[in-house]
Amino acid sequence: MSRQVSKDTGAELAVRRLLHAAGLRYRVEYPVPGMARRRIDVAFTRAKVAVLIDGCFWHGCPEHATHPKSNADWWRAKLERNMARDRETTEHLTTIGWTVLRFWEHEAPEDVTARVRAVVGGRLAERAGKQEAWGD
Template sequence: MSRQASRDTAPEVAVRRLLHAKGYRYRLNVRVPDMPRRTIDIAFTRARVAVFLDGCFWHGCPQHATQPKANAAWWRTKLDRNIARDLETNEHLAESGWIVLRFWEHEAPDRVARRVASTVARQRRAKRQRSDEGER
């Protein structure tokens, strides 16, 4: 398990390249506020958008997840904890005012990048609109 990439996976890099090419700037592997040892893969801190690109095996993709046969009970417990941790992280970020976007590693990077870009743009517009209303 220690050899598994947890950062800079091929799907992450592909999405990041597309976002950067569109002019979006972001932070990588940002710690989740008040949750030690948890990080956001791609974070738009001002817009408060958190993007996670989850591996099918490790996070329980309904289409592609597999169940190991050797030591099955241990693996089931471990993978179930990963899923529960993802849900807890989503809830914590949402309560803190973040928009959470989760994608599977098998999703097309261009589709993911488009959805992220539209969400960030929408959040930026809303924030700008709120600040304009506050000036009046």
């Protein structure tokens, strides 16, 4: 497991390249506020949008997840803990006002980028509208 890539995966890099090319700026491996040892893959801090790109094996993709036969009980518990941690992180971020976008590694980077751009743009426009209203 120590050889498994946990950040800068191919899926993450592809999405980040497209987001950067579209003119969006973001933070990489941003710490989850209020939760130790948890990170956001791509964070838009001004818009409070967290983008998490989950590996199919490690996070239990309904289409592609596999279950090792060797040491099956240990692996089942490990993968269930991963999924529980994902739910806990999503709930925490949502509670503190973030929009959480989760994607599977097998999703097309162009589709992921389009959804992220739409949500980030909407959140920034929403925040700008609130700031204008406060200034009146």
